[in-house]
Amino acid sequence: MAAEEKLVVIISTEGQVALPSAIGKRRKWGAGTRLLVEDTPEGVLLKPAPAFTTTRPEDVFGSLPHRGRPKTLEEMDARSVRTALKP
Template sequence: MAIRNILLFSYLGSAMESTKLSSKGQVIIPKSVRSAHHWEPGLELVVIDMGEGVFLKPKAPFPASTLANVAGMLKGRIQPKTDEEIQSAMVSAARRAWRDSH
């Protein structure tokens, strides 16, 4: 069974830790790294080949979208607000925030 050493680098710049690659290609990510990133069992990771190593990041829960894909989704479902309504809501929110902070 051939086992190769692999170095894991934390994206947060934490201390480097090492682990081993199993004969099945599995790697155990150290608990300190999983905890620092709040990675729980079952989390899907994207593996990006960086040439001299790999980068792991959580898989996005939804596919990437563009403005063109989502523009107009709510059309007809909500009544647009006027500039005056928006301004009034912003002033009310600012007053509430100031009042709550004092």
């Protein structure tokens, strides 16, 4: 499909639009792909939806149980260095 080629789609009575298969194949969007729909001044933008929602540290802080004394920053840093050096 040429870049300048214009494709026309029709909105169904339910408000649905079928994406041309050439676009779906090029983007590797198969059946069941979740897309975000964004209304922009230039038109409608479709983007793949992320597999997971964005999580901030404060959303999950303290959610895992822990027994024992808290680790110091130095202990955590030392552990991460040892883990990174393992083959």
